[in-house]
Structure formats: C-alpha cells, structure tokens
Amino acid sequence: MNSKSVFEKLEFIKVLTYISNYCITEKGKNKILSISPLISLPEIIKEGELITEAKEILTKHANPPIDYIQDLENILIQSTIEGALLESKKILEILKLAIISRNLFQFLRDNTEKNSHLKVLGQNLFVDKAFENYIQRIINENGEIKDNASLKLYDIRKEISSRKEELIRSVNKIVKQLKEDNLVREDYVTLRDGRIVLPIKAEHKRHIRGFIHSESSTGQTVYIEPEETLELNNDIISLTFSEKREIERILKEVTKRIGGVSTELQGALNTVTQADTIFGRAKYSIETIGCFPTIDILKPISIQNARHPILLKKFGRERTVPLTVNVNSQKVILITGPNAGGKTVVLKTIGLLHLMINSGIHIPCNPDSNFHFFKDILVDIGDEQSLEDDLSTFSSHLSNINHILKSASSDSLILLDEIGTGTDPAEGSALAAGILVYLSQKKSLVFATTHHGNLKIIAHDMPGFENAAMEFDHKNLKPTYKFKQGIPGSSYAFEIAKRIGLDEGLMSTAQNYLDSNKHNLENFLVKLEEKSQELEDQLSKAESENIKLNELSIYYKQNIDKLNKEKKEIIKRAKTEADDYLKDLNKKFEKIIKDLKESNANKEVIKSSQVTIKALKEKNKTIFSETLDVKDENEVLIVGDYVQIINTHTTGEIIEINKDKALLVSGGLKFQASLSDLVKTKREKQVKDNFVKLPVTNLSHRLDIRGEKPEEAEFEVIKFIDEAYVSGLARVEILHGKGTGALKKLVKEILKSHDNVKEFHFAPVDMGGDGITVAELK
Secondary structure, eight states: OOOHHHHHHTTHHHHHHHHHTTOOSHHHHHHHHTOOOOSOHHHHHHHHHHHHHHHHHHHHSOOOSOOOOOOOHHHHHHTTSTTOOOOHHHHHHHHHHHHHHHHHHHHHHHHSOTTOHHHHHHTTSOOOHHHHHHHHHHBOTTSOBOGGGOHHHHHHHHHHHHHHHHHHHHHHHHHHHHHHTTSOSSSOOEEETTEEEEEEEGGGGGGSOEEEEEEOTTSSEEEEEEGGGHHHHHHHHHHHHHHHHHHHHHHHHHHHHHHHTHHHHHHHHHHHHHHHHHHHHHHHHHHTTOBOOEEOTTSOEEEEEEOOHHHHHHHOTTTSOOEEEEESSOSEEEEEOOTTSSHHHHHHHHHHHHHHHHTTOOBSSOTTOEEOOOSEEEEEOSOOOBTTTTBOHHHHHHHHHHHHHHHOOTTEEEEESSTTOSSOHHHHHHHHHHHHHHHHHTTOEEEEEOOOHHHHHHHHHSTTEEEEEEEEETTTTEEEEEEEESSOOOOOHHHHHHHHTOOHHHHHHHHHHSOHHHHHHHHHHHHHHHHHHHHHHHHHHHHHHHHHHHHHHHHHHHHHHHHHHHHHHHHHHHHHHHHHHHHHHHHHHHHHHHHHHHTTOOHHHHHHHHHHHHHHHHHHHHHHHHHTOOOOTTOOOOTTOEEEETTSSOEEEEEEEETTEEEEEETTEEEEEEGGGEEEOOOOOOSOSSOOOOOOOSOOSEEEOTTOOHHHHHHHHHHHHHHHHHTTOSEEEEEOOSTTSHHHHHHHHHHHHOTTEEEEEEOOGGGTGGGEEEEEEO
C-alpha cells in the first residue's frame, strides 16, 4: 500500500509535476499528475517498454503529431443526447481530435516495429477522413458556418446580402438629402438593436420622419430610423432569424453525426492522451538520461550511479552526487554518518526510484541496474509531531512504525529515518534494535539511518545486517554525500563543532565527558574511513589508467587492422593490374609472331624472335613477382632463416632477433631490418666468399624524415644506409629539415658511427643547406 503520505514524504508528486510539463494535451497533463504505482509486474514492464520504444522514436525521428486538445469527454457524451446541439467552436475541437488521431496513427505505423506496444496502441485510434471532410465542408477554421453548408442557408444569406445593399443605397440617399438641408454634418450612420439609424441633433428631429430608438447621454443627439428604411430593416431582421434557425438545424445535424461515432472518438481521445503521457515520459527520460532497468527478483538488487530526480533537476547531472547500492542477502542496511551528510537523501532516492519504476517511469541510473518489485513502500521520514492529536515527535514516530510493523512482509521496502531518536538514547537504541530484528524476520528489505553507536555493533554482528556510511572529507571537515557500504560511519560531532568555531575550552571539557569506549570507537571509525577513502582513491586512479590503456590498445589495433586491410587491397589491385599487363603483352607478342610469319620472314628470325619474347615474358613475370612480394602473416622467422627484404633485391641470413627487429648478414656485411619487412627465400649460391655489391635497384637516393619522432627516424636512417650500400649507391641524401635540430643531431650521430659511411656533410646552401645531410658511402 503506497499511501498519499508516502508520496508526499518522498516528493513523488513533485516529480510527476516535472513530467507533466512534457505533455501537450490537457488530459495528458492531468493523467500524469494522477499516476499511481501499478500492482502488477507485467504491467510495469509493459509501461517501461512503451517509454523505451517512444524514446527510440524521438531519438531517430521527429516528435509525434500531438497538439493541444482540451478534455472533450463531457462534450462527446453530450453529443449522444437526442436533439443536442454543440457550438461550432466545440465541433472544431472534435475535428482537431479526429485529425490528430489520424496523423498519429500514420506516424506510429511508419515509425514502429511490427507487434510493438506502440503499434498495437495505435490500433485504437480513430481514422475517418470522410468525417473530417464533412465537418470542414460545413464549418470554417474560425468556427463560422459556411454559406454552402446547406442550400437553404445559401439562399437566406444571399437574400440578406441583397436587402442590405438596398438598405445602404436608401440610407445614402437620405443622408445626402439631409446634408444638403444642413441637418447632418457628415456621412455617419450607426446601429441600434441591429437596425441602421442616423444620429441627428435634437433640434432637427422633427425634420425627419421615422422611429427614435435612443438619444445620447447629454440629450443633444437622437438616433432615428428613417421611415423609408423601416421595412428593409424589418426584412433583414426576419431573414437573420431564419438564418439562425437554419444554422441551429445544421449544428444539430453535425452533432448527431458526432454522436454516432462518439464511442470511437472517446477511444481516440483516450489513446491520444495515453500516447501523450508515454511520449511525455520519454522526453523526461531523454532529458534526465534515464533508463528502465531490469526488474528481476532472482538477481541481487544493484542500483548503479542513480541520482535523486529532484536534486538532478535543481543542480544538474555533474553537481548531483550519484548513488550506488548493492543488496545481496542483506535484509537490513544501517546507514550512519554526520548530520546533513546525505543519509535521508539516500532513503528518499531509493524510495522515490522504486515509486517511479512501479509507475512505469524511467529513472536516472545506469542501464545495468537491477531492481526488485515491492508491493509496499513503507516510510517513516521527517518530524510528524501533532499538537492536535497530542503526540510528541517520539510518539508520532512510534505510531507510524507500529503501522509499518503490522503491514510489513517480504514484498515490502521499508525506509526508517533516525530510528530510535526522540527519547533516552539507551532505551531508544534498544527499541530500534528490536524493531530492526523484527522486520528482518519478516524478510522485509529495510534501509534505516541512525546516530546510535550500539546499532553499528549490532549491524556488524547480526546475520542479514550490514553497515553503511556517508563519506566525510576529513581535510576540509565537510560531507561528500557519497554512500559507502560495508563500514559504519562516524557522526563527526566534534569535528563539525570545531569547524563551526565552538570554544576550544568547551570542546575539551565536552570530550572529557565522552565515554572512553565511545571515544575509542569513534576514533577507530574515523581512521577506518580515512584508510578506506585512500584505498578507494588509489583504486579509482588505477581503473582510470587501465581504461586509458585499453582505449589506446583498441585504437592501435583498429589502426593496424585498417593498414593491413589497405595493404592487402593495394597488393590485390597491383597483382590484377600486373596480370592485365602481362595478358596485354602476350597479345602483342603473339601479334608480332603472326606478322613475322605473314611477312614470310626467315625461319631462323622467327625462332630467334620467339626465344627473345619468351625471355622477356619470364623477365616480366620475375619483375612483377619480386615487386609484389608480400609476407605471409602466419610465417614465423627464426635465427638461421635466409630472407629477402620485401620489394628489394637485398637478401641475407638472420643471425639475431630482438623483438620486432632482425640482424642480417649478407656477404660479410651486417645490417638491421624490421621482421615485418622480411620474407623467406631460397639461399643463393655463393660465387665468392667476399661480399659483392648488388646492382642499384629503384631505391631512392633521398630519405625524408621530417616530422618523425627520433626513435622512428633512427631505424629509418640505419635501414636506408644499409640498403643503399647493399644496392651499390655511392651517395645518398637525408632530408631532416632545420626545425629544433634534434633530427639533424641524430643523423650526425648515426652517420658518424656507421661502418659503411665514408664521410658526410650538409648540402650546398642553394640545394637545402643544413636542412639536408649528404653521405658518401664506401
């Protein structure tokens, strides 16, 4: 049982008021304000899923086509009464409902999945374009009945128009004559009781035959209906009565048509209202970064990073301290800590979030949170002293708790604030212990706050009990409002008093009166919390570093995978182009042979040409094969393997492996290469023992290392010098730029110690100067 008192204490109505502001229709706002927790878990889950579906639509698409509609329930009921007549303005509101209903039906059909809750909801909407057209043909957007609403009305209005024109002509003629006789000063007429009259000075009234309708407040002006216009005015008024009767007949007819579909329209009104409340709650969920957590009684309760909705609204997400609570087998969680440290806020947050979930409202917490379904939320929070009932604060609390004890069950969530206060501390503590033990035996889930030290010891020793505390910043002597489970908290009365500035002598005297065991316990709790806070800070720092490392690991892996993919694509494309080139070359060679044969060339010439062509084919195949060498990613290289540097003619034997680098020897020369650039190859037959330089390949004589890090540049320069020497280049250039001079210094050190460099110097000023180092190789 969730009474109105519980709603007030947990400020549930205030949250509903926030949510109602996201609704558009009058009935939708009222329905939100009257929400009560549901009593069936399947209903709760369905409501939560409806809001989740609405959130997805709002995130991916536009807002639903819901506009403001007043509560039309009584008007629709009135339309079913025999002979009823609805005003045109009210009929327009019904037309608006019909249009919104049809548009919402289309919106839900287009933006929801098959068999989704919202699509099923949309089936209850009213869709009748003919009904809309019927009303729009009769009433315009200003609520006026159109001339062509009926043939009779058209004729009446046409006749009224004709008579009015005739009347105006007659009046103009009279006014003109009166002006000529100086009886009126200007062309001025007015209306009295729906009839056209002339304002005439009182002294001239006998000069005009007609009916006096009234006079001015001073009596100096009289309003006369000329005799000539009496009959015309009578005709117009008579026709106006006929017009009114015809309009009433038409409106009754329209009302009857509405009454015929009032049940469907009532259903549409309810559905539009429900959709408005669903999308309103979805907008609130988006605004608060809310979610609908799992509700599974087979799993432990796990409330992760939840925020109090009212504090969230007031202070924002960053300034509202999140709450994390985990409940396994515990039945009583005892919360201790300093005054104004947030104990009561924890109770209200837990209670309010459960009320919201049971009402199908998303809550601001992590999506991986898990809640239990409680049929009753019972609370004793705040001072309920009653002068009228002659109840003290303590008696009031006991009266409330007595009701809780009678109502408690295993389906109850119970929140008790400052249990055992308001009486003798020893007796209050004992009574509080008895209440908590009784409730644990009832298997209710209890969260209670207290300042009684004895209860902390009981919570530590009693099975099913657990201590929890509100964290306190010892350096600044102020609460942090963070909730910590597993340890009791200190009240920090003396620390807070010291911060406020109480007299030191008074403080010293007060501590002498403090029970020694109590004093030792409080000191122990303070030190325990300090140590706990220190360990928590270290853990938080370690977790933060671990997250950064994981992010870097993922980033580099993604980039490596991307580069490997691009590499394979390039090689695949190059091989395709090479195959196409060889095919084209083959066709050209065949054409040459054909032309030679057709020209009756000498057989020896043809044979010689065929041999030459075959040699060229083999050479091209070799070139493409060597150019497109790619390392098998599963290939493992070990010391002793004979390898080739990919896309070069350089070969050698691996004599040492250090991480991702290999030391090679070729013809007596040692040089370094990256393992990723090496591929196994057949060992070449040595003609001589001495090293012979290989012919120059397409290796560039210049290396550009500008912008590289020193550790990357070092490897590039060494590799470049090795390959240049092996390829037979006599002179190379290294473009390092001027910049800070770090790369220039690095190049100098490498060249100075390299065995294959004869000498080095900067390039001429007009060729780059000290931004380029030129190395002469041995």
